[in-house]
Amino acid sequence: GPLLATLALACAAVAAFAPGNVWENDLSRLTPVPEAALAEDGRLRAELGAPDVRYVLALEAGDAEAALQALERLRPALDALAADGAIAGWDSAARYLPSAAVQRARQARLPAPDALRAALDEALAGSPFRADAFAPFLADVETARTAAPLRPGDLAGTPLEAGVAGLLLETPAGATALVTLGGLQDPGAVAAVAATSEARLLDFKDASEALVAAWRGQVLGALALAAVLLALTVGAALRSLRRAGRVLLSVALALLLSVALLRGFGVELNLFHLVSLVLAAGLGLDYALFFERAGGAAAERLRTLHGILVCAAMTALVFGLLALSSIPVLRAIGVTVGIGVVANFVLALLVARPPPEPLAAPATETAG
Known part of the structure; x- marks a missing residue:
């Protein structure tokens, strides 16, 4: 009525x-943690320079080597952001594992055995050191000069494995390198750098909210269909x-x-x-x-x-x-x-x- x-x-x-x-x-x-505790956590993370948990830069490439090279090309822009105060610091897999190209360039700057021996003999002339005192050093330099570049798989079982694996994600389809941002003060400046480079600025908060909204839309659609079927069932049962x-x-x-x-x-x-x-x-x-x-x-x-x-x-x-x-x-x-x-x-x-x-x-x- x-x-x-x-x-x-x-x-x-x-x-x-x-x-x-x-x-x-x-x-x-929806977290059960009190707001005061969350605020204290944020303050401590800021003082310790811990990575921001909302934003991260991502670079996609065909393989791990290409991803590491992309990180190295991005480094000057990240250093500029840190110098301007937009971020307090940043971290990436390239910090612990340079690309093979950078490793080879560094190896190329190491002198050949004969040149290194001659320079060492000249430096030791008139010193109390024995002539063979630096033989292990010469051997180590030659080993480093001729060694194969390190790859991500070579870090297995080492303390660096966990750090690199968390920042360099490899799949059969390619590799994704992540850059964590510490002490983020200006997300807009970081987004501007990402827009002019190979990187993408990921906002986990926006992404999670978009997933929630999409899932809710699917649920509401399913519930609407269920309501129609339920109405038909009740009508048929009550006649x-x-x-x-x-x-x-x-x-x-x-x-x-x-x-x-x-x-x-x-x-x-x-x-x-x-x-x-x-x-x-x-x-x-x-x-x-x-x-x-x-x-x-x-x-x-x-x-x-x-x-x-x-x-x-x-x-x-x-x-x-x-x-x-x-x-x-x-x-x-x-x-x-x-x-x-x-x-x-x-x-x-x-x-x-x-x-x-x-x-x-x-x-x-x-x-x-």
Whole structure:
């Protein structure tokens, strides 16, 4: 009737126009860690020059050697950013493992054995050192001059393996080199450097929020399809559009009322609210079906009311305890399901339950 239509319009208005965003995409809001502890962690990371956990530069190449060379070409720009104060420092795999081209260039600057021996003899002339005192040094220089360049695989089992493997990712399709940024002060300056180079500035926060939004869109699409199939199933089971309409209307109104209450209290909905609303709607469908199938007899209606009331009260109590949790995820589930259970019970009682049968007129005795 008009009252239900007014309720639906009011709930829709509150849900749509309540302050703040409708959806919460920031996963960091779901952490159980207190905000003060997060602020302290950020301060300590800044003082220690720890890498920024949100931004990282990525360079893609055909293989590890090409990726290392790309890192070396990017180095002057990174040093300039550090000099300008945009970043406090940076780190990459090329810091620990130069490219093969750089290694060969360094080897080429090492003197040949004869030239090194002549220079050493000249330097040792008149000194108390024996002529063969630096023979191991000459051998080591020659070994370094003629050795094959180090590759990422050569670091296996060494202390450098973990550091390089975390910054240089190799796959059959190619390699990706990462540059971590410490003490990031100006993401815009870093983005400008990335735009004029081979690198890409990755924003893990934006990426995670985009994934959340995309996943939510898929879930909402699947839920819409499920709602249509559910409506068809309820209609086929009850074999009456009027009866099915009462059941589905109570669930829809309860869902809308739950969302309106959450938004009215300034709650931005996340994936856990969405899942909890689905759970509450499922419980509400049960309540509505039981109420709708209750017979017209007063005793049967009372038994149905008592049974559903006990179930709804116990469910609300359990999820009410979750609503008191300090963990955001559990609190979101508890609050949402608790509100949904109460809303579904009340609206199922008012909307889905058929009107009582009229009392039969008492039989009258006839004389004669």
